[in-house]
Every structure is written in structure tokens, then in C-alpha cells.
Amino acid sequence: MITLENVTKIYQSSNGSVTAVDDVSLHIKEGEIFGIIGYSGAGKSSLIRMLNGLEKPTKGNVIVADRNIANIKGKELREARQEIGMIFQHFNLLWSRTVRENIAFPLEIAGVPKEQRLKRVDELIQLVGLQGRENAYPSQLSGGQKQRVGIARALANNPKVLLCDEATSALDPQTTDSILDLLVDINQRLRLTIVLITHEMHVIRKICDRVAVMENGKIVEQGEVLQVFRQPKQTITKRFVQQVIEPEETKETIAHLIDKYPRGNVIQLTFVGEAAEQPLIANLTRQFQVNVNILQGKISQTHQGSYGVLFVHIDGTDEEVAKAIDYIRQQQVGVEVITDVQ
Amino acid sequence: MFNSLLPNVQWDTIWAATVETLYMTGIAVVATFVLGIILGLLLFLTSKGNIWENRLANAIIAAFVNIFRSIPFIILIILLIPFTKLVVGTILGANAALPALIIGAAPFYARMVEIALREIDKGVIEAAKAMGATTATIIWKVLLPESLPALVSGITVTAIALVGYTAMAGVVGAGGLGNLAYLEGFQRNHNDVTFVATVLILVIVFVIQFIGDFVTSKIDKR
Numbered sequence: 001m002i003t004l005e006n007v008t009k010i011y012q013s014s015n016g017s018v019t020a021v022d023d024v025s026l027h028i029k030e031g032e033i034f035g036i037i038g039y040s041g042a043g044k045s046s047l048i049r050m051l052n053g054l055e056k057p058t059k060g061n062v063i064v065a066d067r068n069i070a071n072i073k074g075k076e077l078r079e080a081r082q083e084i085g086m087i088f089q090h091f092n093l094l095w096s097r098t099v100r101e102n103i104a105f106p107l108e109i110a111g112v113p114k115e116q117r118l119k120r121v122d123e124l125i126q127l128v129g130l131q132g133r134e135n136a137y138p139s140q141l142s143g144g145q146k147q148r149v150g151i152a153r154a155l156a157n158n159p160k161v162l163l164c165d166e167a168t169s170a171l172d173p174q175t176t177d178s179i180l181d182l183l184v185d186i187n188q189r190l191r192l193t194i195v196l197i198t199h200e201m202h203v204i205r206k207i208c209d210r211v212a213v214m215e216n217g218k219i220v221e222q223g224e225v226l227q228v229f230r231q232p233k234q235t236i237t238k239r240f241v242q243q244v245i246e247p248e249e250t251k252e253t254i255a256h257l258i259d260k261y262p263r264g265n266v267i268q269l270t271f272v273g274e275a276a277e278q279p280l281i282a283n284l285t286r287q288f289q290v291n292v293n294i295l296q297g298k299i300s301q302t303h304q305g306s307y308g309v310l311f312v313h314i315d316g317t318d319e320e321v322a323k324a325i326d327y328i329r330q331q332q333v334g335v336e337v338i339t340d341v342q
Numbered sequence: 343m344f345n346s347l348l349p350n351v352q353w354d355t356i357w358a359a360t361v362e363t364l365y366m367t368g369i370a371v372v373a374t375f376v377l378g379i380i381l382g383l384l385l386f387l388t389s390k391g392n393i394w395e396n397r398l399a400n401a402i403i404a405a406f407v408n409i410f411r412s413i414p415f416i417i418l419i420i421l422l423i424p425f426t427k428l429v430v431g432t433i434l435g436a437n438a439a440l441p442a443l444i445i446g447a448a449p450f451y452a453r454m455v456e457i458a459l460r461e462i463d464k465g466v467i468e469a470a471k472a473m474g475a476t477t478a479t480i481i482w483k484v485l486l487p488e489s490l491p492a493l494v495s496g497i498t499v500t501a502i503a504l505v506g507y508t509a510m511a512g513v514v515g516a517g518g519l520g521n522l523a524y525l526e527g528f529q530r531n532h533n534d535v536t537f538v539a540t541v542l543i544l545v546i547v548f549v550i551q552f553i554g555d556f557v558t559s560k561i562d563k564r
Contacts, residue, residue, distance in 0.1 A: 052472050081474035092469035095564045096487040105483065106473040137563040153473075163472075 001161065001193045002028035002051065007060035007070075009046050009217075020046040021057070022217035028210075033187055033194045033303065035204040035225070037240055038214035044197040047214070048163050051195060052084045053077050065160045082110050085154030089166035091146040093138040099125070099149050100134045106156040124152040128182060144175035151182060155190070162186070164196035168203060176200075180207050184303070201243040205229070205302050213237045226304045230272050230334060245309045250296050254338060257295060257313055264315035266295070267325065270334030271308040280331060281312070288324040290316035311338075350532035355522065360542055362436045363518035366508045367546070370443035371501045377448040378500070379493070381407060382455020383481060389456075393477050407449040415446050415507050419514055439516035443507050451500045458492030459485055491562040498554025502547050509543065519543055 009021040020043040028034045038044045049055040050062050053069045062069040067080045093102050103124050107117045125134055128148040138146055147167060154162055164183070168176040184207050187194050198204065204211045204225060212222035213236060220234045229245070232238040254266055269280070281292050292312050299308040314321050328335050381403065387393050388400040413421065419442040426433050426441045462485060470484045486493070512520025519539040527536030 054468060054472060078474035078476065081472055084472070086469070086472040088465055088469060090463075090465055092463065092465035094466060094484065094488060096490065096561075105470075108483070109470075109473050109475045109479055139564050157473075 001030040001065060003063040005061040007050060007057045007062060009050065009055060010058045019217050024219050026212060026219065028193060028195060030193055031191045032209045033207050035208035035211045036197045036214055037199065037201060037204050037211060039199055042214040043217040044214050045165065048165055048195060048197045051163055052081050052086060082157045083159050084161045084163060085159035086163040086165065087147065087150040087154050087167045089169050091150045093146060093149055095138050098135050098137055099130060102149050103152045103156055106153055110157050120156060124156060128152045143171050144178060147171065147179050160193060162192055162194045164194065166198060167196065183207055201240040205244050205300055207303050209303060213240065225302050226272060226307060229302065229307050230270055244300055245298055250311060253295055254311060261313060261315060264313060265321055266311065266313050266338045268336040268338055269310040269312065269328065273305045278331060280328065280333060284324050289320045290314050290324050348534040348538060350534050351538050356538055359519045359522040363508050366436050366439050366443060366518055367501065367504050369440055370447060370504050371497065373444045374447040374451050374500055375497050377444065378451030379455050381448060381452035382459060385452060385456040386459040407452050410445055411449040416510050418442055418446050419511060434515045436517050439508065439511035442511060443504060446507055447500050447504050451496060454496035455493060458489040458496060461492060462488045491558045494558045495554060498550060501550045505543060505546055
């Protein structure tokens, strides 16, 4: 659905040039929810803006729904844009129009006759759950409701792709979740390809099928969300994964335990999918001469399945502990022996 | 009753002068509104980072606006005499005042329009572009409606300035309440006529301000 080939974006400014996006190649499949995560300044915003031609790449091709957005302009670009919906961090609704009129705006642009327009707007209001607020102005809506209007507006012309530019970053956690649920619902109902950028791993974890991690304009890591959660390779990815699975106090607890028990090992176990359902700890204490002390655990739900992390302290003779760790390794459970806390 | 207090006031003359003032102000406001919005849009759209970004065009329009905004109105009328003669055919009467009124007020209003357009959230313009809107659609359906309250309060301020300009134009023969106050009131030393003319001008200003404030509050849904 979307292919980026060696895309580079360089901004010229008075104090030299800045490479915002550096030779990025990417393929996004039809119907998937693809997340791009990075800190601010990583270039993700420039990247998503190139997908609908709000920014032109300095080099490279941007192919969305068989059109090379990098090369087209004028009428052709406007038509391409009608097939690409976009929602924004600050909603960008027209304050002078009601909910209904805001949603009708892209239909007016596409030249849809009035009668059909009204019908389509009603459908969209149903779809995003804004019944009863049709005639409200944006200033009378909450953040979550505004984003629902933004989503309805973006879907008005039945786009093939929906771009989400930090769409939940201005919302509180509860509202974020309800908007994310709506996005998943839309993705499944309409088979819509969704590309989102965010700095919150929570968003990636909750709805994305695949993720790309951006740093300094480059994609440093990408893959299935569950895979990236299980085995983050880059330091930045590990930091993002920690955002969701490892509360701050874990580090302190572990540091404390390493000091307190010079014997034995503190171990991080990572369970993915079915592995999470085995009685691993029970088996360990039954089969080996070790004591297992559970320090902290958490299970996170991703779009593709569950993912759990458990911190345990295993105590016993060196030999038994080594045997126990070997045993865990055979169970398709990720093991990491923690010797000190970074 | 009034007539004993205001011995020199001839109400039919006053009425005629009021109509002239309203006529000059009305036509000038409408023309200034249109011309000012066009100039303001051009200033905005050709500025840096906008749809028609063009430094040369922007510099030329800005220079034009600044020059005509800076010339004191009474001098502008005199400078425009040849132009007025060419366009209107005379330099006397209400119609003769119009070119100077419009050329004096439109650049002033154009700057207010530009400021109003700058206040629009850039994200909204970006959203319209992302939907595939043409520039004409962006102007008609985003820029003008989203800045409308500021455009209306701007034209209110400009209209009030225009009432003042018509009085000045009156001094050099354009008619209206300013003309009356100067010729009848000042030169013949009929203070009561000056007084009545002043009161009427104040009433016109208050009414314009009231209408402007009312319309602004009605259309502002922010």
C-alpha cells in the first residue's frame, strides 16, 4: 500500500542544512496498523507529512496507493490527497463550523452533491459515536470528541490510508484508549491502512501490528510489535519498551536485592503468547534445589497477543541455579541475568 | 423647541449633509472592505511559508500599503486631485471624495486583514491542504470564515476612521456633515450648527461600533 524508497528530507535554514529524514526505505502493507515511534526531532513528523505531500522529499520516492506522491502536483496531488485521510495532534477543526459542517468539509472539497453529503455525514457521526453533538461547535466539545470529529472528517471520502500525526498526544490516558479502540475498530471494519507516529510506546503496544523506531532521521529498527517487545535490539528501542513494561521502582527494587543477596541471581523472564500460560515457577522449585522469589511482574496486552515480564530472584548453589536457568531457556521464555542496574 | 436653542440650524440642510456623510462612508466602507481583503490576502499569501510565497510580490504590495497608509489623509486628498478629476470628472461633491477615502482606508484595513489571517491556526490550513483543497477553497472556506470576527471588528474600526475622513474631505468641498460644520458653523460663526453636526457624527460612530460589536459576538463561535 505504501512504499518509501530511499527517502531523504533536508531543510535549508540560515545556519546550514538539517537532515530531518535520512535515506529511509519502508514498506507498509494494506490493512495493517503501522506505528513509527521516536522522540521529538527524530524526523517522524516530516516522514508522515511526506506521505500526503504536505512535505516534498529532497530525494527518493513515496508511493501511496500506486501513486508517487513525490512527483505529482496540482490536480493529481489533490485527488491523491482525497484518498489519504489525516488526523492531527491538535485536531485542526474549523471553529467556525459545527461538527456536521466540519465533517462535510472534505466532501465539499471532493464535490459531493449536498444530499449525499448529508447522508454520508450522518453515517460518519454514527461510526465515531457522536450522535447528539451534530450541531455543536468545536469549542463546546471535549478533546476526545474533537478527535472523533477529526477521525470522521478524515474518513469522509473513504480513504485508503489514514495518517495519524500524534493523534492521541494531547489527550488524557482514558480518552487516548477510547480513541485507540476506535482506530482499531475502523481498521478492522473498513480494512483501512493506518500509519501513526507517536512518542508513546503505549500507543504502539495497544494497536500496532508493526513498528519502526526512528532516531536522527533514520529507521534504526523495525518489525512485528511483539517481536520488538521481546527482543529490542537498539538502546533507544529498549528504552521505549521499558516505558510500558518496567515501572520506575523496579530498578530500585532490583538494585536493592542485588545488594542484599550476594548469592543467587536476579533474572528477568520474558513471556510471549502461550509461554505465559505454563507453570514455570512451580516447575523450577519442584525440579531444582532453588528458592524462587518473585520481585515484580507485569503482563502487557499488545495488538497481537500478550507479553509478560517477570523479575525473580533465584537462590541456591551455583550449580543448581545454572541448571535452573538452562531449564528456563528450553521453555521458550526469554531470560536475562541481571548483574547490575543501569 | 429645538429651534429656539439652535437658531441657525436648518434641519433640511442638516439632513442632506447627514445623508451625504452616510453615503460617502457607506460606499467607502464597502469598497475598502473588498479592496482591503484582496490586498490583505495578497500580503498574507505571498508572505514567507505561505501558499503563494513570493518575496518580490510581497515587498511591492507591502510598500504600496505602507506608503498610502502613511500619508496624512488631508494631504492625500490634495495629492489625489488629478486622479479624482480623471476618474470622477470633478473634485467637488460626495463622489469626488470617494477615491481618496478608499485609497486612504483600504491599505489601513489591508494590514488589519493580514493580522487577522496570521492569527488563523496554521494547522487548520494544513488540514485543508491534506484534504485536497484548492487555494480558492482554502481562501473561501478556511481563511475568510476562520478570520471573520477579526475582519468584522477591523472593518468597524476602519469605518469609524472613515467617518472622520469624510469630515476632513468635507473641508475641501466634498459635502457632508464635516463640510457643513466648517462652512456654516466655523466660517459663519454658527456654533449651534457645529454642535449639531458633531452630535450627529458621534451618533453615527456609536451606531457603527454597536453594529460591529454585535455582529462580531454573533459570529464568533470560539
